[in-house]
Amino acid sequence: MKQHKIAVIGAGSVYTPELVTEFFRDHGRLVPFDRMALHDINPRRLEIVGGLTQRMARRQGVPAKVTLTTSLAAAVKGADFVITQMRVGGNQARYLDETIPLKHGVVGQETTGPGGLFKALRTIPALVAVAKAIRAHAPRAWMLNFANPSGIVTEGVLKAVPGTRMLGICSAQVGRAWWVSSALGVKPERIRTRSVGLNHLAWIHRVWVDGKEATDRLFKLPDARLRKTGWDPALLRAVRGVPIGYLHYFYQPDEMIRHAKRGGTRAQKVLKIERILLKRYADKTLDVPPEELKLRGGSGYSVTMSTVMAALTGRRSVVVPMNVQSKGRWPGFDHDQVVEIDSRLEPHGVTPLPVSVPHVSEPQMGLTRHVKAYETLTVEAALTGSYTKALAAMVTNPLVPNARVGRKILDEMLRAHRKHLPQFN
Ligand code: G6P
Numbered sequence: 332m333k334q335h336k337i338a339v340i341g342a343g344s345v346y347t348p349e350l351v352t353e354f355f356r357d358h359g360r361l362v363p364f365d366r367m368a369l370h371d372i373n374p375r376r377l378e379i380v381g382g383l384t385q386r387m388a389r390r391q392g393v394p395a396k397v398t399l400t401t402s403l404a405a406a407v408k409g410a411d412f413v414i415t416q417m418r419v420g421g422n423q424a425r426y427l428d429e430t431i432p433l434k435h436g437v438v439g440q441e442t443t444g445p446g447g448l449f450k451a452l453r454t455i456p457a458l459v460a461v462a463k464a465i466r467a468h469a470p471r472a473w474m475l476n477f478a479n480p481s482g483i484v485t486e487g488v489l490k491a492v493p494g495t496r497m498l499g500i501c502s503a504q505v506g507r508a509w510w511v512s513s514a515l516g517v518k519p520e521r522i523r524t525r526s527v528g529l530n531h532l533a534w535i536h537r538v539w540v541d542g543k544e545a546t547d548r549l550f551k552l553p554d555a556r557l558r559k560t561g562w563d564p565a566l567l568r569a570v571r572g573v574p575i576g577y578l579h580y581f582y583q584p585d586e587m588i589r590h591a592k593r594g595g596t597r598a599q600k601v602l603k604i605e606r607i608l609l610k611r612y613a614d615k616t617l618d619v620p621p622e623e624l625k626l627r628g629g630s631g632y633s634v635t636m637s638t639v640m641a642a643l644t645g646r647r648s649v650v651v652p653m654n655v656q657s658k659g660r661w662p663g664f665d666h667d668q669v670v671e672i673d674s675r676l677e678p679h680g681v682t683p684l685p686v687s688v689p690h691v692s693e694p695q696m697g698l699t700r701h702v703k704a705y706e707t708l709t710v711e712a713a714l715t716g717s718y719t720k721a722l723a724a725m726v727t728n729p730l731v732p733n734a735r736v737g738r739k740i741l742d743e744m745l746r747a748h749r750k751h752l753p754q755f756n
Contacts (some may be wrong), residue, residue: 334365335644338410340461340653341417341478343370343376346610346629347384348466348620350416350477353637359393362640367397370406379612386618408468412640415461416477417455420751422605426598427747429591435736438587439596442480442531443580444730445740449711452721453751454478455487455713462492473643474676475500477632478705482530482654486669487710489656496498498681499669500639500708501530502631503575510573511538513559515545525684527572527661527691528699529706530654530671532581534572537690546690549573571692581698584730601627642676650675650684661686663696666702701729716754721745 337354347369352361369384371377381399388397400406407413418425428446433439440446460479465472474497478484485499504526508519515522517540525537538545550557550568557564560573566582567573580587604626611621634652642649653674657664660683664670674683676728708724711717725737745755 332363333644334363335411336368336409337362337364337640338368338370338406338413338472340370340406340413340415342384342399343371343373343380344416344418344690345380345605345612345624346416346627346632347380348387348612348713349368349624349627349629350414350636351384351387352620353633354640355388355391355393358391359388359390361396361637361646362644364411365395367395368406368410368539369397369399370401370403372401374401376609377478379609382615383612383617383620386615387620390618403464404468407461407464407472410465410469410472412473412475412643413465413469414477414636415458416476417454417457418478419450419457420748422598422602422720424453424600424666424748424751425450426596427744429596431741431744431747433588433591433596435740436588437732437736437740438580438584438730439591440580440587441597443577444728445725445737445744447480447483448705448721448724448728449735449744449748451487451706452713452755453484453748454480454484455491455710456754458484458488459491459714461484462488462495462497465495466492473498475636475639476654477501477629477636480530482669482671483709485654486656486667486706487713489669490667491714498639499530499671500635501652501654501671501721502629502635503531503577504533504652505631505635507535507575510560511535511549514556515540515549516556520627525673525687525690526652526671527686527695528575528667528671529702531575531577532577532699532702533652533671534570534571534578534695536692536695537687560598564747570694572695575598581729588683639676643678643681645678648675648677653681653683655681660684662688663700664703665707670699670703698729701727705729716752718745718755721755 351430369381385397429439432445438444481499510524512519524535526533556562704728712720725741731737
């Protein structure tokens with residue numbers, strides 16, 4: 332059986348021990364690999380997190396060689412899979428993404444609103460550098476991206492380095508059958524779902540029970556049953572879809588802003604968790620991921636990534652939501668615009684499934700197209716460093732209330748993130 336090389340870019344992330352959990356299970360048999368290169372630009376973080384990862388591999392009898400490197404070329408050379416999970420500017424930059432908009436009464440979140448815009452501006456150039464290294468040193472490799480905002484950055488890379496075999500991956504829809512199972516009163520394994528939208532902006536819009544379409548039945552359920560999805564039944568019927576959690580930012584931004592102002596930012600919490608985790612990871616006797624890792628949000632990363640890679644290496648084909656270029660699969664979007672749609676993953680590649688347009692409701696299509704316009708402007712701003720494009724993106728973001736506030740936030744964030752935005756200097 333072919334043995335693969337896996338490279339992880341941004342491996343100094345405290346998530347890495349979670350990411351590798353599934354790969355290391357059962358002596359690493361799920362995705363056959365004999366080399367894993369862990370890369371980070373921060374040697375100290377790499378040594379701590381990579382050290383724990385190497386001890387985990389030893390403990391679990393994984394035969395692969397796990398190496399650490401700060402050279403991007405060395406990491407990707409000969410790789411079959413390049414997993415990207417970097418966070419440009421670290422959680423300190425995330426703190427700015429979350430707090431500056433909030434000061435102006437706007438949602439402060441790292442993937443939606445102005446925070447997501449700036450995370451994309453910082454991340455796209457870094458990912459483009461990875462894609463170029465892949466083109467030079469491992470042109471057949473899959474680039475599997477976890478870095479947020481996953482859909483926008485995937486669009487950016489595929490526009491800058493066409494031909495990259497890149498997929499934008501996200502764990503936000505893992506176990507989506509569960510979201511409707513208690514409303515329908517049916518076990519999740521009997522349910523099949525389809526979703527449409529963008530990354531962190533998607534709805535389950537079709538449901539089948541035992542192979543029979545049950546979408547109408549779902550939305551006709553009494554309020555008490557529909558409420559089990561966690562959403563207002565009237566809203567579900569109006570939008571004719573079950574939204575993912577991130578849509579709370581669009582449907583009730585005022586509540587989310589109030590909540591953030593009361594509870595403090597996620598960045599502050601994550602910075603604290605990171606400090607605790609790094610201290611634990613540095614303990615040379617530790618060879619399993621510590622309990623505290625569960626305090627981070629990416630608990631589904633390992634399962635999501637290994638499912639994708641197992642399908643691409645021939646274990647079992649799966650249909651999962653992926654961020655891919657629309658390429659006519661969803662009419663209404665340019666071929667090179669990235670959307671998050673169900674896609675079949677098999678050894679010979681990835682086939683996005685065509686979206687059934689009549690089943691996409693106006694509220695879904697309208698918001699998706701609006702946010703997609705903002706996302707594509709963001710990509711153009713990230714690739715060109717154009718202030719005009721960045722302002723266009725900012726004022727097109729539906730969470731930004733008006734141009735005056737948008738401009739203020741833009742200028743303040745451009746200043747605050749200056750050192751991570753060389754294309755604007
Ligand atoms: C989930 C989302 C990711 C997000 C993460 C945040 O996994 O799908 O897109 O990055 O949560 O977790 P954190 O611990 O960084 O807040």
